Amino acid sequence: MSGSSTPHHVATKREGIPLGKIAGVPVYLAYSWFVIAAITVVFYGPVVIDVFPGIGNWGYLVGLAIALLLAISVLVHELAHALSARAFGWPTEKIVLNLWGGHTQFENFTSSPGRSVIVALAGPASNFVIAGVMWAVTSTGMLSGVPRMLADILMLANLVIGIFNVLPGMPLDGGRLVESAVWKATGSQDKGTIAAGWSGRIIVVALLIWFIVVPFLKGELPNLMYTSVTILVCGFLWMSASSSIHHAKLRSRLYLVSAAGLAERAVGVPNTATVADVLAVAPAGSPAVVICGPDGKPQGVVDSGAAASVPPEATTTTPVTAVAHALAAGAYVPEWSKGQELIQYLARLEGGEYAVVDHNGIVTGLLRQEAVVTAITGKEARRSGRP
Numbered sequence: 448m449s450g451s452s453t454p455h456h457v458a459t460k461r462e463g464i465p466l467g468k469i470a471g472v473p474v475y476l477a478y479s480w481f482v483i484a485a486i487t488v489v490f491y492g493p494v495v496i497d498v499f500p501g502i503g504n505w506g507y508l509v510g511l512a513i514a515l516l517l518a519i520s521v522l523v524h525e526l527a528h529a530l531s532a533r534a535f536g537w538p539t540e541k542i543v544l545n546l547w548g549g550h551t552q553f554e555n556f557t558s559s560p561g562r563s564v565i566v567a568l569a570g571p572a573s574n575f576v577i578a579g580v581m582w583a584v585t586s587t588g589m590l591s592g593v594p595r596m597l598a599d600i601l602m603l604a605n606l607v608i609g610i611f612n613v614l615p616g617m618p619l620d621g622g623r624l625v626e627s628a629v630w631k632a633t634g635s636q637d638k639g640t641i642a643a644g645w646s647g648r649i650i651v652v653a654l655l656i657w658f659i660v661v662p663f664l665k666g667e668l669p670n671l672m673y674t675s676v677t678i679l680v681c682g683f684l685w686m687s688a689s690s691s692i693h694h695a696k697l698r699s700r701l702y703l704v705s706a707a708g709l710a711e712r713a714v715g716v717p718n719t720a721t722v723a724d725v726l727a728v729a730p731a732g733s734p735a736v737v738i739c740g741p742d743g744k745p746q747g748v749v750d751s752g753a754a755a756s757v758p759p760e761a762t763t764t765t766p767v768t769a770v771a772h773a774l775a776a777g778a779y780v781p782e783w784s785k786g787q788e789l790i791q792y793l794a795r796l797e798g799g800e801y802a803v804v805d806h807n808g809i810v811t812g813l814l815r816q817e818a819v820v821t822a823i824t825g826k827e828a829r830r831s832g833r834p
Contacts, residue, residue, distance in 0.1 A: 463543065463545070469522075469542075470526065472541065473540075473542070474542045482546050483546050487511075488514060490510070491513050509593055513597065513600055518544055520605050522544060523577060524570040526573075527573035529551050531569035532551075532566045535566070537553050540554050547680075560630045563630075564624060566623075567622075567624070568623075571621075574609035578605040582602050616643060617643040617646070617647040617691040618647065618688060625642055625643040638699075640694075643691065647691070648689070654681050655678075655681055658673065707785075707803065707811075709814055710803040710811070711734070711735055711813050713811065713813040714735075714810060716749075717739055717740075719766075722765040724767065725749055737774075737810045737813060738767055747773045748771060750772060774800060775798035782804065782805055790819070793816070800816070801816075
């Protein structure tokens with residue numbers, strides 16, 4: 448399937464079992480892969496025993512071999528994505544083999560419609576190559592028995608994987624064709640992703656009709672195994688297509704995210720100031736007041752309500768730190784920060800408030816997490832109850 452682009456982060460144990468690196472790309476075997484491996488063994492084991500009665504329970508070992516060959520086919524598919532992306536300078540973070548096959552995860556990169564198509568179609572192309580090689584091998588007549596069965600299954604599986612992945616809808620590789628076509632026509636990758644996501648949903652409906660509804664209308668009893676697999680696969684495809692649509696809609700609103708545009712006006716005061724100093728610059732609780740340390744870096748935000756509640760006779764002796772809460776370490780951003788760069792930086796910070804500073808490091812505003820969330824989603828953010 449098509450790879451995903453995400454900010455770089457260190458892989459954790461949750462990724463699964465590390466299998467090492469191939470061509471410099473880390474490969475992980477997700478724990479969910481063992482589920483599909485078990486299903487493959489349970490399904491193919493009896494089939495092998497039925498075809499080769501003398502093999503006995505060794506047929507289940509052949510079933511395991513089939514599961515491993517399928518995993519290798521998926522690995523080749525994902526490596527094709529990674530290596531073709533490398534040709535365009537796109538850094539690959541990792542390859543993960545999982546229940547649904549696998550995925551290639553890239554770090555941030557600059558894409559284009561044409562390059563996106565090439566990288567996406569490299570995966571299915573590798574499966575067609577494997578299928579072609581297996582066809583050539585079986586055509587020689589040199590194989591027989593279990594080896595011939597394994598070659599036939601490998602050929603058919605790669606042919607199916609290749610064809611399935613070129614279907615024109617997200618999250619399949621063919622979805623990149625739809626995305627790139629709309630992207631090229633409109634100049635917007637997000638519109639392309641949304642179109643490909645809806646195309647993916649249409650494919651899910653078509654698969655359900657073809658494999659479940661049509662046999663039922665013909666009066667045929669649905670095969671429990673095929674029905675279960677169809678529902679699981681379609682469920683995964685629907686969720687992934689919906690996720691693509693959702694994230695594309697969010698990305699399309701990134702231009703609204705600007706530190707200067709979303710911040711409320713604020714002024715900075717030294718941490719040696721008093722409440723009287725705060726009331727002098729913000730008598731009605733506006734603008735917001737940010738406390739700065741000796742080095743000029745923002746340290747905290749004054750609670751205007753708490754400052755106003757200090758008795759008048761005590762305002763000149765009450766330190767500003769007594770009516771303020773601390774900002775998270777490094778919670779300040781340049782006023783020119785915007786878009787995805789700003790979102791990624793804020794995601795690394797704790798807390799929900801960030802001081803905004805100009806080129807000279809002087810505080811000009813206070814950016815609140817709620818304002819950023821509202822700009823991205825178009826919906827009011829839920830308040831956490833924290834300062």
